[in-house]
Amino acid sequence: xxxxxxxxxxxxxELATRVSRVDGExxxxxxxxxxxxxxxxxxxxxxxxxxxxxxxxxxxMDIVYTLDADHGLRxxxxxxxxxxWPRRYRLMRLHFAxxxxxxxxxxxxxxxxxxxxxxxxxxxxxxxxxDQPITPLLADIAAAAQRLIDDDLLIVSAFSDQxxxxxxxxxxxxxxxxxGGTHLKRSGEVGRIALKRRNIGKGKERVxxxxxx
Numbered sequence: 001x002x003x004x005x006x007x008x009x010x011x012x013x014e015l016a017t018r019v020s021r022v023d024g025e026x027x028x029x030x031x032x033x034x035x036x037x038x039x040x041x042x043x044x045x046x047x048x049x050x051x052x053x054x055x056x057x058x059x060x061m062d063i064v065y066t067l068d069a070d071h072g073l074r075x076x077x078x079x080x081x082x083x084x085w086p087r088r089y090r091l092m093r094l095h096f097a098x099x100x101x102x103x104x105x106x107x108x109x110x111x112x113x114x115x116x117x118x119x120x121x122x123x124x125x126x127x128x129x130x131d132q133p134i135t136p137l138l139a140d141i142a143a144a145a146q147r148l149i150d151d152d153l154l155i156v157s158a159f160s161d162q163x164x165x166x167x168x169x170x171x172x173x174x175x176x177x178x179x180g181g182t183h184l185k186r187s188g189e190v191g192r193i194a195l196k197r198r199n200i201g202k203g204k205e206r207v208x209x210x211x212x213x
Contacts, residue, residue, distance in 0.1 A: 001061040003031035007157075007167065010092060010182035015081040019073050025054075027065045027073055034083055036063045040117035040124075041095050041181045046083035049073060061165060090121050090211065092182050096155070096169075097190045097209050098124035100145040103175045105207070108137065108144075115204070119181075124209040127200065134205045135197050141207075142195045148174065152188030 002020075005012060012033050021028040027048065036056035037043045043056040048065060051073075055066035073079065098119055105112050105128070112134075116127035128134070134141075148171065156170040160178065169183050170176040184190065192212035200206045 002029060002063045004063070004165075005031055005033045006035050006182050007180075009033075010088075010184075013083055013085045013088075017079060017081060019075050019077045019079055021075055022073055025066050025069050025071070027067055027071065028062055029065070029079070029081070032063055032081060034063070034065065034081055035088070035182055039179060039181055040098075041091060041119045042121070044083045044091075045087050046081065048081050049077070049079040087121050088182065091119055092184050093190050093211055094121075094124040094209060095119045095181050096184050096187070097145070097149070097193050097211070098126055099169065099177060099179065100148055100187070100190075101141060101193075101195065101207060101209055102126050103177065104141050104144045104148075105134070107175075108141065109134075112205075122210075125198075126207050126209075128205045128207070129203060130205045131203055133197070134207065138195050138197055138207070142193065145195075146193060149187050149190045149193065152186050154186055155183055157183040 015033045017029050017031045019027055020030045034046055034056055035044045036058050038058055046053055051067040051071045053065050057064050113129040115129050118125050153171050160166045160168050167180045168176055168178050194210045194212055196208045198206035198208060
């Protein structure tokens, strides 16, 4: 099982570790700081032993990385892992902004059902099954989420089931949410946000989240 250091310290940008397995272009590490796409959050960008990571994928409790075919790595090799920190930090900020918006919507609209999400470097989105337009409530939703951000609250992030790799984040008094992503230390790190509604079909609503700073 790949030891996931990005949960212990999501602000860590470099790691010295060893290769545990190699299969052609695919490489497994003993431990990693390099997040792989999961829960809608895009993978990190970065390098392993100087080689650009082309793809990062979850594989059960492991993570497998695809490098260029000429990487030359073998099991047991010592390697340095480096991630693109500006990208990771924007993903963390947008991820938590989207989680806050999702919880505000679910608390204000009991019939809203999340049906999809995606967190990229430029924006995040959440899709809902909803029979009514969300536009009239969007300003209030944005204001409620922004208040939680501006309060600069401590974000608790921990295991609910360590053996199964299940984690959660929590703002005490607001919500406790299952999530295995990388999380900020405080809500204030998100900064200013803006929301936009997109029409994606009858009975569906999309809310896009943008960072303004």
